Amino acid sequence: MPLPLVAIVGRPNVGKSTLVNRMAGTRSAIVHDEPGVTRDRLYQEVEWNGRRLRVVDTGGLIFGDDSEFLPHIRQQAMAALAEAQAVILVVDGMEGLLPADVEVASWLRKQPLPVVVAVNKCESGQMGLAQAAAFWELGLGEPIPCSGIHGNGVAEVLEAVLPHLPESVPDTAEQEPIAISVVGRPNVGKSSLLNRLVGSERAIVSPISGTTRDAIDTVIEWEGRPYRLIDTAGIRKKNRVDYGVEFFSINRAFKAIQRSDVVLLVIDALDGVTEQDQKLASRIEEEGRACVIVVNKWDAVEDKDTYTLNEFTCDIRAKLYFLEWAPLLFVSALTGQRTQKIFEQVDTVVAAHRKRISTAVVNEVLQDALSWQSPPTNRQGKQGKIYYGTQVSDRPPTFVLFVNDPDLFKDNYRRFMEKHFRQNLDFTGTPIRFRWRGKS
Ligand code: GDP
Ligand code: GDP
Numbered sequence: 001m002p003l004p005l006v007a008i009v010g011r012p013n014v015g016k017s018t019l020v021n022r023m024a025g026t027r028s029a030i031v032h033d034e035p036g037v038t039r040d041r042l043y044q045e046v047e048w049n050g051r052r053l054r055v056v057d058t059g060g061l062i063f064g065d066d067s068e069f070l071p072h073i074r075q076q077a078m079a080a081l082a083e084a085q086a087v088i089l090v091v092d093g094m095e096g097l098l099p100a101d102v103e104v105a106s107w108l109r110k111q112p113l114p115v116v117v118a119v120n121k122c123e124s125g126q127m128g129l130a131q132a133a134a135f136w137e138l139g140l141g142e143p144i145p146c147s148g149i150h151g152n153g154v155a156e157v158l159e160a161v162l163p164h165l166p167e168s169v170p171d172t173a174e175q176e177p178i179a180i181s182v183v184g185r186p187n188v189g190k191s192s193l194l195n196r197l198v199g200s201e202r203a204i205v206s207p208i209s210g211t212t213r214d215a216i217d218t219v220i221e222w223e224g225r226p227y228r229l230i231d232t233a234g235i236r237k238k239n240r241v242d243y244g245v246e247f248f249s250i251n252r253a254f255k256a257i258q259r260s261d262v263v264l265l266v267i268d269a270l271d272g273v274t275e276q277d278q279k280l281a282s283r284i285e286e287e288g289r290a291c292v293i294v295v296n297k298w299d300a301v302e303d304k305d306t307y308t309l310n311e312f313t314c315d316i317r318a319k320l321y322f323l324e325w326a327p328l329l330f331v332s333a334l335t336g337q338r339t340q341k342i343f344e345q346v347d348t349v350v351a352a353h354r355k356r357i358s359t360a361v362v363n364e365v366l367q368d369a370l371s372w373q374s375p376p377t378n379r380q381g382k383q384g385k386i387y388y389g390t391q392v393s394d395r396p397p398t399f400v401l402f403v404n405d406p407d408l409f410k411d412n413y414r415r416f417m418e419k420h421f422r423q424n425l426d427f428t429g430t431p432i433r434f435r436w437r438g439k440s
Contacts, residue, residue, distance in 0.1 A: 004165040007081050008057045010090035011100055015120040018148030020057050048158045086164040087115045093122040093131035105138035114164040117143040118157045123150050177226035178350050181256035184266030185276050189296040192333035222343045231256045262290040262346050269297045273319035281320045288396040290353040290430045291326040292345045299332035349429025355397055359390045369420040384408035398433040406436040
């Protein structure tokens with residue numbers, strides 16, 4: 001179970017990181033391997049009076065430079081705040097109240113999150129109280145004087161936050177931005193498509209650096225939900241300047257796949273499926289990513305009739321059999337036709353990718369499968385037996401089946417089982433895995 005999360009917000013240099021380090025004390029542990037967007041942010045674990053929580057300093061992420069602060073806070077902080085259960089707004093007691101603090105506060109007041117105002121750099125008691133009093137004006141309740149350097153007041157800040165936090169958080173995964181990568185050969189229309197997805201009307205969070213060196217991601221919002229577009233360096237630039245045919249780096253595509261929840265595999269309707277597309281497809285399956293196959297340039301296919309779509313579908317299904325479970329979408333990045341459908345599909349496949357099936361239902365489906373097709377018997381007359389199954393993880397959904405002897409279950413029975421699960425439990429757009437486990 002993840003720990004509750006507190007987001008630290010505030011202007012640069014008010015002492016956010018000093019404060020975070022003070023809270024984390026010597027027990028400070030940096031959590032590196034959180035999935036998705038969280039990988040990039042600095043999380044620290046804090047223990048206070050027997051309660052454990054995590055804090056994330058939004059500072060390093062949000063504020064590149066002072067002048068850019070305000071336009072960026074809403075969008076930039078969004079990703080961090082989407083996961084948090086409370087906010088500590090840190091202000092500088094020595095500098096006093098600044099217009100930037102007022103604007104951040106008025107934005108925070110509109111968020112559905114409890115906010116505690118920590119007035120940092122208040123080393124001395126009496127003076128500190130006077131310094132802190134100026135921040136009542138923020139309209140966020142009692143400002144608490146503290147000092148990240150000396151440590152006074154930090155306990156009070158934590159005490160003020162704790163009542164707002166649940167003991168633990170059921171699942172933050174739902175609120176993390178969904179990481180989407182767009183892969184495909186050069187010239188299939190990846191950047192055109194990305195520009196469509198970003199759109200002019202959508203809130204664009206400024207590019208933020210990804211985990212891979214040189215990778216730049218863009219966070220966008222669609223119907224109130226954040227999506228992170230992986231490795232989008234230069235997408236908007238590219239429309240203005242023709243760089244010529246881009247060098248196809250399959251490793252770069254592989255890295256992008258690895259960092260995504262969902263991969264949009266873009267196929268050129270005019271060229272059809274190529275060997276490179278097949279390589280990408282098999283990697284998507286191997287990495288266990290959700291996927292939508294996007295057939296682009298549909299506008300340029302001439303003389304379309306009712307059979308064209310079927311023919312295309314059959315051809316793609318045959319050549320991209322690794323991804324038989326992935327939905328197909330025929331779009332035009334040029335005209336924008338059906339590009340908005342991409343978000344709907346992404347939501348669908350992500351839901352399947354994260355799906356959890358109760359053990360009771362898993363066993364019902366197993367029983368049903370067994371009654372359709374009994375497990376095979378080997379030459380010695382030994383028949384396969386499935387005792388019990390359970391889902392052990394998601395992203396992608398993974399099931400362990402406890403059997404008498406895994407060797408008795410050959411590929412065709414395994415394929416039948418997967419098919420039966422897919423027919424009964426909707427796993428559109430996600431690979432699923434089975435681990436056949438013997439008694440020993
Ligand atoms: P952040 O980057 O905005 O989170 O701020 P830092 O934690 O990097 O601190 C910015 C500056 O303020 C540094 O020079 C700190 O030494 C100083 N600072 C941080 N906390 C305190 C404090 O409690 N009192 C005083 N006087 N200075 C502080
Ligand atoms: P990338 O190399 O995969 O990023 O592809 P680009 O987005 O740069 O597009 C390559 C070329 O295909 C450009 O000349 C685009 O104008 C063109 N293109 C992209 N999408 C479409 C589309 O939906 N229909 C048509 N007809 N052309 C497109």
